[in-house]
Amino acid sequence: MSPNALIPSHRKPRRSASSRALRAGVTGGFLTLAVTGATVPANAAEKPVSETQEMPTITAALATSAAKSADAAQQAAFNYERQALQDATEAKADETAGKAKAAAEKKAKAEAEAKKAAEEARQEKEAAQARASRSETRSALSAVSDSGSSSSSSSQATGSAASLVSFLKSQLGKAYVLGSSGPSSYDCSGLTQAAFSQIGIDLPRVSQSQSTAGTQVGLGNLQVGDILYWGSAGSAYHVAVYVGNGNFIGAQNPSTGIVERPLSYDMPTGAVRVL
Template sequence: MSPNALIPSHRKPRRPSASSRALRAGVTGGFLTLAVTGATVPANAAEKPVAETQEMPTITTALATSAAKSADTAEQVAFNYERQALQDSAFSKAAKAAEKHKAEAVKKAKAEAKKKAEEARKAKEAAQARASRSSERSTLSAPSSSTATGSTATLVSFLKAQLGKAYVLGSSGPSSYDCSGLTQAAFNQIGIDLPRVSQDQSTAGTQVGLDNLQVGDILYWGSAGSAYHVGVYVGDGKFIGAQNSSTGIVERPLNYDMPTGAVRVL
C-alpha cells in the first residue's frame, strides 16, 4: 500500500470551466431570464448549483411596444383595405344604378315622343276626315245646276258664258270684269240689283252656312261687311268668279280656295 493512499488531498475541488457551462435562456412572466448552471456538481459541494437570473425590463418593454404597434398598424391597414373595398363596391353599384336610370329615362322619352307623334297623326287624320265630310255635306245639300230652273238657271247660264274673259279691276263688262262687277252683272240678268263693291255684297242678303249652300248663293272671302272678294255658287261643290288678272274668270271647286261665308239673295 502506498504511504500516501490515506492522506486526504488538500486541493480544492475544481469548479466547472466556462466551456462546460450551459447557457439557458427563457422568457418567464414577461421577463428575459438567463440561467447558467454547472455541467456537474459534486455531491458534497457546499455551494448550491449556480443559477444566475437577470431581468431586462427595458428590452422587454421595447419589444412589447413594438409588437403592439405592429399589431395596430396591421389592424389599421386591414381596416383601410376593407373600407376601400366597401367604397369601391358602393361606387360600382351607384354607377350601375345611374346607367340603368339613364337607359330607362331615354326609353321613356322615346316612348313619349312616339306617343305624341301618334296622337298628332290621329288628330290630323280626324281633322281631314271632318273637312271631307263637311265638303260632302255641302255638295249633297246644294242642288245641281242641271236642275236649276227659272231665275237660277238664267243666273248660272250667264256666269258660264263669261268663263275665260279677262279680270280687270273696276270693270263691269261685257268683255272684262272684276269680282264684284261680275256678280252684279249676273244678278242684273234676273232683276236683282246688287251693290257694286264686295264689302256691301257680303251683307246684301241672309247669311247662310257653308254646309247649307244653294245655287245662286253669293260667296265671300274676308269678314262680312269688309269682304275683299266675292263669287257665286253654281252647284256640284263649285263656284264661278273673276279671280285675278292671271286667271281671269274661272270655275273652281270650293276646296280650291274655301270662302269665309255666304249670303242668299234669291
C-alpha cells in the same frame, strides 16, 4: 483534548446539488429562457442568483420596431375595412343607378308609345273628317246641279235675273284688274257691283261687305242671281254670281280674267240672296 471533541456534529452533511443557471436570449424577436444544470460538490459555496442569471437587454430600437409593426398591422386592417366599405358603397350606387336608368328607359318608351298612339288617333280623326267633308261637298254639288237645272228656265222668266245673267255673260273674257269696276276691266267685287247695278240694286264695293248684303242661303238651295263668297261671311276674300246650271261667273284672277266656271272648279263657302 477538548471536551467537545467526541461530541458528534449536529450538522448534516451537505448533499451534492445541481446548480442551475437561467439563461435568457432574444431569438427572432421572442424572449427565450434556458436552464442549465451542473453537479457541484455539496460543500461548494452557492453563488448568488444574480451571478448565474443572464437577462436580455430590451433596447429602445426593439420596442420602436414592435410598436411600428403593431401600427402597421392596425393601419392595414383599417385600410382593408375602408376599401371594403367603399366597394360596397360603389356597388350599391351602381345598382341604384342601373335601376334608375331602367326606369327612365321604361318611362321614355311608354311616353313614346303613348305619343305614337295619340298621333295615329289624330291622323285617323283628320282622315275621317276629310272623308266626311268630301262626302258633304259631293252632296252639295249634286244639290246645286239639280237646283241649277230646275232654275235655268226661271232665270229666263224673271226679268231682273235674266238681265243680270245677260250682263255678266257680256263681260266674259275681260281683264281682271285689282280695284277696277269697269267697263273694260274688273276685280271680283267690282264685277258683282256693276252687274247688280244694271237691275237697280246697289251693292257695297268690297267682298267682305257683299258677303253679308243679303240673306244667307245654303249651297244646296242656290238660285240664279245669288252672290257666292269664299271665306267666312263678313270677311270674305272673293265673290262671284251664280248663273244657274251649277255654274258661276266671276272675275277670278289676273291670269284668267272674267270666266264662267262650274262650282266644282272652286267650291264657295257660302251664298247670300239679294233678289
